[in-house]
Amino acid sequence: MDELKTDFWATALMRRAAIAGAFAGVTRKGDTDAGAVLVKVATMNGKARLYAPARDGEGERIWLDLSAGSLGDVEADVDAYVRKRADNDPDVWVIEIEDKFGRHFLMERVDSGAA
Template sequence: MSNARLPTELWVKAHIARCSSIGVPITVIKRGDPDSGIVILKLNRFEAGWEVQMQGRDENGAVVWQPALEGRRVQETDADAFIERQRNYDPDIWVIEIEDREERNLFENQEM
């Protein structure tokens, strides 16, 4: 059985369209490898701070979201510093910023 995956760029564009269709602001902060770059989400939780989640894969190859920074909400400068360290290690990473007052991860549980 094939474990074919969509190229990251196409996968990101589909999620941007989904977020835009429901009125959730989303911005590509940094473009990574168009075919296979992983995604970091920078989630604006407004008064509660910023949350960072990193894309991973489970044992079956399905996308999972792993909280960075021990799952803490942090100041934007701390979120940016963490993301910059990750991009220094892997420049193929995509960075997506989402502003959602309902605090959803709109990339979660989406098979693509």
């Protein structure tokens, strides 16, 4: 099955968050067809988690919780990582979800980014 276009996928993620009572928005728009997406989840207390797409051993899309590794969950550190990534990849999207419960609304499996 072909991958969904990034703008369509991002809209669906933000809609899932809105239906559940969270706020979600695009803080950086990249390539509309095939840009990678970083998903930041801010809990509005100075903490945040960052999720990045990856593939598992069978080629299925998964998400890595980068905050589980050395990045950590301090929102300022997450924001600095996102800025650095965006500076190096003009096609990357950033979706920010504000949810005091820390829900990410991703449908695919989420794995720890820690090694």
